[in-house]
Amino acid sequence: xxxxxxxxIRGMNDILPExxxxxxxxxxxxxxxxxxxxxxxxxxxxxxxxxxxVRGVGEATDIVEKEMYSFVDSMNGDKLSLRPEGTAxxxxxxLEHNLLYQGPQRLWYxxxxxxxxxPQKGRYRQYHSFGAEALGFPGPDIDVELLALARRLWRRLxxxxxxxxxxxxxxxxxxxxxxxxxxxxxxxxxSDLDEDARxxxxxxxxxxxxxxxxxxxxVIESAPRLFDVLGxxxxxxxxxxxxxxxxxxxxxxxxxRLVRGLDYYNLTVFEWVxxxxxxxxxxxxGGRYDxxxxxxxxxxxxxCGFGIGVERVILSLENARIPPALxxxxxxxxxxxxxxxAARVAETLREAGLVAVLHCGGGxxxxxxxxxxxxxxxxxxxxxxxxxxxxxVSIKPLREQADQQRLPVADAIERIGKR
Numbered sequence: 001x002x003x004x005x006x007x008x009i010r011g012m013n014d015i016l017p018e019x020x021x022x023x024x025x026x027x028x029x030x031x032x033x034x035x036x037x038x039x040x041x042x043x044x045x046x047x048x049x050x051x052x053x054v055r056g057v058g059e060a061t062d063i064v065e066k067e068m069y070s071f072v073d074s075m076n077g078d079k080l081s082l083r084p085e086g087t088a089x090x091x092x093x094x095l096e097h098n099l100l101y102q103g104p105q106r107l108w109y110x111x112x113x114x115x116x117x118x119p120q121k122g123r124y125r126q127y128h129s130f131g132a133e134a135l136g137f138p139g140p141d142i143d144v145e146l147l148a149l150a151r152r153l154w155r156r157l158x159x160x161x162x163x164x165x166x167x168x169x170x171x172x173x174x175x176x177x178x179x180x181x182x183x184x185x186x187x188x189x190x191s192d193l194d195e196d197a198r199x200x201x202x203x204x205x206x207x208x209x210x211x212x213x214x215x216x217x218x219v220i221e222s223a224p225r226l227f228d229v230l231g232x233x234x235x236x237x238x239x240x241x242x243x244x245x246x247x248x249x250x251x252x253x254x255x256x257r258l259v260r261g262l263d264y265y266n267l268t269v270f271e272w273v274x275x276x277x278x279x280x281x282x283x284x285x286g287g288r289y290d291x292x293x294x295x296x297x298x299x300x301x302x303x304c305g306f307g308i309g310v311e312r313v314i315l316s317l318e319n320a321r322i323p324p325a326l327x328x329x330x331x332x333x334x335x336x337x338x339x340x341x342a343a344r345v346a347e348t349l350r351e352a353g354l355v356a357v358l359h360c361g362g363g364x365x366x367x368x369x370x371x372x373x374x375x376x377x378x379x380x381x382x383x384x385x386x387x388x389x390x391x392x393v394s395i396k397p398l399r400e401q402a403d404q405q406r407l408p409v410a411d412a413i414e415r416i417g418k419r
Contacts, residue, residue, distance in 0.1 A: 011125030104136030144244030
């Protein structure tokens with residue numbers, strides 16, 4: 001009896017070659033659009049001190065309470081966690097390396113994040129994100145710039161039907177004043193609260209407002225609104241963001257229940273949602289976090305940013321016509337002399353910027369031609385001992401009706417290179 005096969009961990013998925021072109025399409029678009037706005041890439045470690053997320057994200061958040069992959073370093077006893085989000089590591093790096101010494105910074109990053117939660121479509125234990133962080137910019141104009149950047153990315157990807165939802169959650173002081181009213185409201189409806197809501201009520205009551213539990217929607221709808229208790233400065237800031245969006249021609253919807261699940265947010269919060277994705281429909285989320293630098297030991301510094309859920313964007317691209325990554329040429333070879341010459345031909349094709357697959361594993365020409373056709377290559381490049389002795393190749397179009405030609409290698413490259 002053979003050993004039992006080992007599968008991937010539930011909620012951590014392989015990206016197979018057939019799926020990769022969609023990911024590459026998104027990655028290329030992200031790099032292109034971020035560059036247009038002057039954002040520079042930063043790469044932070046996958047593992048950070050757990051304290052970074054306790055202080056930055058918030059001890060009473062779902063992420064810290066029950067979703068982080070945390071462990072103790074056996075070498076020195078440090079409490080470590082796989083990063084569950086990208087903003088706190090970016091701010092930590094900015095502080096550690098004095099990145100703002102030369103002035104405000106526009107940064108972006110990408111990579112895997114980890115949260116230990118129940119896997120479902122669009123929500124995984126290892127998932128991927130691209131993020132943009134604008135550090136050191138105090139005004140609402142940078143909020144608008146980030147939303148314009150995201151809108152340009154959706155256009156570059158050809159995503160349609162994506163909706164921008166915005167809200168303001170005011171300052172930390174305003175939220176503290178609002179907290180007592182919110183707790184009193186939900187306490188008066190205690191029998192309508194689910195287990196999560198009862199647990200959060202006295203530690204993070206704002207989180208009850210974005211509960212997705214249908215049974216709780218009536219009591220949420222009747223809850224007091226944070227916007228009604230905001231001061232003049234917070235209201236003016238929110239109006240400035242809206243004016244910027246109108247000026248930029250970016251449609252939006254005000255969602256007064258949008259609060260975001262991380263403690264470091266203040267003022268503007270937003271989500272881009274794709275209604276076609278069902279319950280897990282937020283493809284990009286973010287907002288302003290002016291207090292995060294101080295929470296992590298730095299001086300007061302404004303910040304604003306967002307994170308894009310790569311898997312959810314990929315789901316949104318399911319119907320997009322993205323051409324597969326297919327080779328330009330499949331090089332067949334038969335004969336001892338041809339073996340060596342064909343390898344040199346394949347390298348010469350690659351030097352010219354063409355994608356060339358060299359046949360390996362033997363087989364007659366008929367079998368090799370079947371593999372050439374199955375590869376999706378536009379041309380078969382045929383090398384026998386006769387061709388090798390003459391320093392030429394035969395090329396056969398595989399995707400169009402045309403005759404096979406025998407050409408010098410340079411002429412074959414020119415012919416294959418014509419799209």
